[in-house]
Amino acid sequence: MPETCKRVLTDDDKFTVGWPQSTIELIGKKSFIAISYEEHKRLRRLTSSSINGMEALSLYLTYIEENVKTFLEKWSNMGQIEFLTELRKLTFKIIMHIFLSSESELVMEALEREYTTLNHGVRAMGINVPGFAYHKALKARKNLVSIFQSIVSERRSQRKENPCMETRDMMDALMDVEDENGRKLSDEEIIDVMMMYLNAGHESSGHITMWATVLLQKHPECLREAKAEQEEIIKRRPPSQKCLTLKEIRQMQYLSKVIDETLRLITFSLVVFREAKSDVNINGILFFVIIFSFTFLFKKTVFHLDDAGYIIPKGWKVLVWFRTVHLDPEIYPNPKEFNPSRWNGSTHKAGEFLPFGAGTRLCPGNDLAKMEITIFLHYFLLNYELEQANPTCPVRYLPHTRPMDNCLGRVNKLSSVDA
Numbered sequence: 001m002p003e004t005c006k007r008v009l010t011d012d013d014k015f016t017v018g019w020p021q022s023t024i025e026l027i028g029k030k031s032f033i034a035i036s037y038e039e040h041k042r043l044r045r046l047t048s049s050s051i052n053g054m055e056a057l058s059l060y061l062t063y064i065e066e067n068v069k070t071f072l073e074k075w076s077n078m079g080q081i082e083f084l085t086e087l088r089k090l091t092f093k094i095i096m097h098i099f100l101s102s103e104s105e106l107v108m109e110a111l112e113r114e115y116t117t118l119n120h121g122v123r124a125m126g127i128n129v130p131g132f133a134y135h136k137a138l139k140a141r142k143n144l145v146s147i148f149q150s151i152v153s154e155r156r157s158q159r160k161e162n163p164c165m166e167t168r169d170m171m172d173a174l175m176d177v178e179d180e181n182g183r184k185l186s187d188e189e190i191i192d193v194m195m196m197y198l199n200a201g202h203e204s205s206g207h208i209t210m211w212a213t214v215l216l217q218k219h220p221e222c223l224r225e226a227k228a229e230q231e232e233i234i235k236r237r238p239p240s241q242k243c244l245t246l247k248e249i250r251q252m253q254y255l256s257k258v259i260d261e262t263l264r265l266i267t268f269s270l271v272v273f274r275e276a277k278s279d280v281n282i283n284g285i286l287f288f289v290i291i292f293s294f295t296f297l298f299k300k301t302v303f304h305l306d307d308a309g310y311i312i313p314k315g316w317k318v319l320v321w322f323r324t325v326h327l328d329p330e331i332y333p334n335p336k337e338f339n340p341s342r343w344n345g346s347t348h349k350a351g352e353f354l355p356f357g358a359g360t361r362l363c364p365g366n367d368l369a370k371m372e373i374t375i376f377l378h379y380f381l382l383n384y385e386l387e388q389a390n391p392t393c394p395v396r397y398l399p400h401t402r403p404m405d406n407c408l409g410r411v412n413k414l415s416s417v418d419a
Ligand code: HEM
Pocket: 032, 033, 044, 051, 095, 196, 197, 200, 201, 202, 204, 205, 208, 268, 269, 272, 273, 354, 355, 356, 357, 358, 359, 360, 361, 362, 363, 364, 365, 366, 368, 369, 370
C-alpha cells in the first residue's frame, strides 16, 4: 500500500467496468456491466429516471410503507425467524413491485426462486459443470429469461390492443422510453436491465436494513435518540394524517446519520471492478488496489512502480476495495466504532464516502435504498424490538458482511400504537 495515497479512481482515469465474463453470462450481455461506455450512458439515462428523484420515489412510498407494516406484524407473530432472510424477501417484493406491479403472486414466487439460484452463481467460481452453483445459475437464468419474455410479450400485446394504457410500473416505462433517435429498447435489453436491477436492487438494502437495526439495538443511547426523533415526527403530525410523507423523511436527520454510519461501517459492496482502457499512471490511489492480469484469474499479481507512482497497463483489471477507505483512521477516527454522531456537520472530501460507488456508475438506486431503509426503521423503532438468538454470532465477510446465522431471532411488538 503506497504511502503517497492521494486520490480516488474515477471514470476520468480512463477506466471502464471490467466484470468477469462468467458474471456477464449470468446478468446479461445487454446489462450495464457488459456494454460499451456509450451504450451504458444511453441505457442508464433511459432506465434510471424511474427510480431517481423525489417525484419518482413518492410513487413507491405508500407501497413500501404498507409492506413494511405488514411484514413487521407478520414477523412478530412468527416466533424465531432469520431476520436477514425475511428482510431480503421484503426488499425483493419491493423491487419486483417497482418493475412488475401487476404480476400475480405465483409469478413473483417463481421469479424469486429462480433469482435466488442465479444469485448464488454470481458469487461462485465460473465452473459450468452439473452440480456446481454456476451451472445451476445458468439454468436459472434461462428460466428467468423465459418468464420475463412471456411477461414482456404479454405486455406488448396488451399495449397494442389498448394504446392509451397508462404506465403502471417500470416494465411499462421501459417499453415507453426512446432515445433522441426514436430508438426503443429491445426485449433483450429490457430483460437484461431487469435482471441487472433485480441483482443490484434488493440484497443490498436488505443487508443494510438488518445491520442498522442490529447496530441500533447494540447501542442503546443511539437507539434512544433515533426513537425519540421518530416519536417527535409522529407528535408533530396532524391527527388526520396516518402515513409518512417525503417531507417527514427529509426531517429525519439523526436516522439519516445512522444509515450513513451503517453504510460506512458495513460497506455492503466491498469492491467494484474496473478495467484500464489505456495505460494509466496513478500517483498513489486512496484505495487498496489489487491489480492483476485477468486472462486467467489471478495469473499475475504484479505492480509496476516508477518514480511517478503506479502504472496500470491497458486492459488490466482493477479491484477498488471500498472497505479500506471507510475504515481509514485518518478519515474516520476510531473507524470500527458505530458512531452516527461522527456525521454531525461533517464535510467529507470526494472519495471518502463511497457506499454507492462513484463516477458515471454511481448506484442509481441510492435514494430509493435510503428511503426503503428509513421507512423500515421508522416503523421498527416506534413499535418493535429485535431479540437476537445469538447476539455474539460470528460474522462472515464475503461476499457480504452478515452474521452466520442470518440474524436468527424474534421481532417483538412493543406496543399496540398504530404508527
Ligand atoms: C444499500 C443499498 C445499496 C448499496 C449499498 C448499493 C451499492 C452499489 C454500488 C457500490 C454500486 C457500484 C457503483 C460503481 O461501480 O461505482 C452499485 C451499482 C448499482 N446499483 Fe446499487 N446499491 C444499493 C441499492 C440499490 C437499489 C435499491 C437499486 C435499484 C433499485 C440499485 C441499483 C444499482 C444498479 C442498476 C447499479 C449499476 C449502475 C451502473 O453500472 O451504472 N442499487 N450499487
